[in-house]
Amino acid sequence: MVHTYKNNGYNIVLDVNSGAVHCVDEVAYDVIEKLEAGEERRAITADILSKYGHLPEVTAEEIELVFADIEELKRQGKLFSVDIYQEMSGEFKDRQSVVKAICLHVAHDCNMACKYCFAEEGEYQQGHRGLMSYEVGKKALDFLIENSGTRKNLEVDFFGGEPLMNWQVVKDLVAYGRQQEKLHNKNFRFTLTTNGILLDEEVIEFANREMSNVVLSMDGRKEVNDRLRVSRNGKGSYDTILPKFLKLAESRNQENYYIRGTYTHHNTDFASDILHLADLGFKELSMEPVVAEPGADYALTEADLPQLLAEYDRLAQAMLQRKKEGKDFRFYHYTIDLTGGPCIVKRISGCGVGTEYLAVTPEGDLYPCHQFVGDPEFLLGTVFEGIQNQNACHQFKSCNIYSHEECRDCFARMYCSGGCAANAYHTTGSIQGVYDFGCQLHKKRIECAIMLQVAEQFGGEQQ
Numbered sequence: 147m148v149h150t151y152k153n154n155g156y157n158i159v160l161d162v163n164s165g166a167v168h169c170v171d172e173v174a175y176d177v178i179e180k181l182e183a184g185e186e187r188r189a190i191t192a193d194i195l196s197k198y199g200h201l202p203e204v205t206a207e208e209i210e211l212v213f214a215d216i217e218e219l220k221r222q223g224k225l226f227s228v229d230i231y232q233e234m235s236g237e238f239k240d241r242q243s244v245v246k247a248i249c250l251h252v253a254h255d256c257n258m259a260c261k262y263c264f265a266e267e268g269e270y271q272q273g274h275r276g277l278m279s280y281e282v283g284k285k286a287l288d289f290l291i292e293n294s295g296t297r298k299n300l301e302v303d304f305f306g307g308e309p310l311m312n313w314q315v316v317k318d319l320v321a322y323g324r325q326q327e328k329l330h331n332k333n334f335r336f337t338l339t340t341n342g343i344l345l346d347e348e349v350i351e352f353a354n355r356e357m358s359n360v361v362l363s364m365d366g367r368k369e370v371n372d373r374l375r376v377s378r379n380g381k382g383s384y385d386t387i388l389p390k391f392l393k394l395a396e397s398r399n400q401e402n403y404y405i406r407g408t409y410t411h412h413n414t415d416f417a418s419d420i421l422h423l424a425d426l427g428f429k430e431l432s433m434e435p436v437v438a439e440p441g442a443d444y445a446l447t448e449a450d451l452p453q454l455l456a457e458y459d460r461l462a463q464a465m466l467q468r469k470k471e472g473k474d475f476r477f478y479h480y481t482i483d484l485t486g487g488p489c490i491v492k493r494i495s496g497c498g499v500g501t502e503y504l505a506v507t508p509e510g511d512l513y514p515c516h517q518f519v520g521d522p523e524f525l526l527g528t529v530f531e532g533i534q535n536q537n538a539c540h541q542f543k544s545c546n547i548y549s550h551e552e553c554r555d556c557f558a559r560m561y562c563s564g565g566c567a568a569n570a571y572h573t574t575g576s577i578q579g580v581y582d583f584g585c586q587l588h589k590k591r592i593e594c595a596i597m598l599q600v601a602e603q604f605g606g607e608q609q
Contacts, residue, residue: 148226149557150179153597154463156604159225160596162557166224167484169600173198174212181226187213243543245293246498247301249505249516250286252278252315256307257343258383261374262408262436262444277312278508282529283319286506289529291330303337305505305516310344320356337361339406341375342387350394358402362391365407366419366433373412374444388426395428404430404478410444411436414453417461424468424475432478435587437569446583455590462594466601482561482595499567500526500542514542517568541577542567552580558592 147162157175159168170178173194180190191209198204219225255275256263287302294300302323304316316338323334335358340349342362353360364387365371372382395403405428409416420433435454438445446454461477468474500514507519510529518524527534547553547564565588569581 164227244295253307345390360403400429480595
């Protein structure tokens with residue numbers, strides 16, 4: 147299976163199963179496209195001569211050389227390669243997975259009232275406000291260690307609500323984790339996700355010492371950010387958090403953090419928000435599409451899709467230009483490794499939600515991830531008693547790119563790994579479903595990310 151597309155002047159051919167990427171001329175592009183469509187060699191030659199015969203360099207002999215090059219790439223397994231993974235995909239659901247990461251909801255409370263927040267101001271599906279106790283947090287870290295097998299590196303994200311509302315417990319749990327890693331030959335990588343309202347010198351100093359990554363919530367331009375990211379009295383957060391975020395980013399040498407924004411129906415020109423953040427000096431940026439009830443005034447619609455796709459192209463082109471000017475930055479969704487990247491198990495089975503990655507509530511309840519918290523169908527157990535809802539875990543273990551019918555013929559499947567189970571569930575009612583709107587956005591992001599890699603090989607010059 148191959149995927150052919152044109153972007154920013156490049157003719158790009160992706161061999162889906164091998165991951166090989168080829169940048170070709172117009173003739174080779176058309177030949178490969180016709181072979182993928184099942185056309186016969188003689189008919190292809192006739193079509194190419196009819197289309198390009200006015201060019202002296204396009205002859206029957208030259209076309210034969212193109213076919214020869216394609217056959218050599220096929221022999222090398224870099225073009226029209228065979229899918230060798232489908233048969234083994236069934237083995238993944240039976241593998242003995244270990245828990246590698248937990249999302250610690252240290253605060254089911256928030257000092258903001260962002261209108262699109264899936265956590266509903268920290269209460270999660272009309273739950274109740276609460277802060278995680280040190281004892282529950284300790285038990286969560288013990289649970290992670292006990293269920294991590296021989297894996298050494300473990301991930302812990304301090305999340306909410308707003309985790310800085312329970313800052314002392316965060317600090318105490320980091321100290322406890324550092325004690326335990328020495329005893330159990332583990333290495334904790336802590337992450338903090340914050341809206342920044344309570345960010346101060348002490349938090350920055352501690353985070354720089356102990357947090358492998360810091361995620362900062364901000365949506366871009368002041369008028370965009372302050373429309374939906376508001377405090378409980380309706381005041382926007384931009385002016386409060388901007389200087390704090392700039393200070394933290396600089397203190398971390400513009401590494402090991404990222405600004406995480408959300409775009410909605412109100413800012414379908416979201417590339418302008420990313421570029422605004424880059425203009426402010428931020429180097430690590432992310433911007434996610436909102437997932438909302440269809441009736442919400444900020445919900446993205448099918449009518450928005452053409453502009454959203456165009457915005458990803460505009461962003462990629464701007465990034466190329468800025469790199470030439472020495473003002474480059476990284477955009478999370480365009481960070482792609484064409485030579486290595488995730489192992490094949492990860493590419494086929496996804497993020498490990500519900501098996502290798504779990505969320506922990508302030509009471510110690512276990513859920514597949516933060517977006518399932520509060521849904522009784524997906525309550526997996528507790529940090530005190532362990533996993534009890536094995537049926538739900540089995541459902542997540544069964545999720546892979548071959549269990550989603552829509553993924554089987556999708557060129558992006560090895561990059562999205564079947565997409566987000568939570569988004570699928572909330573839009574289709576099944577974790578085996580597919581959030582089609584999100585898929586279309588993700589496919590465009592993959593195309594742009596590959597184009598940027600191709601452009602890198604050509605020195606950023608447009609073809």
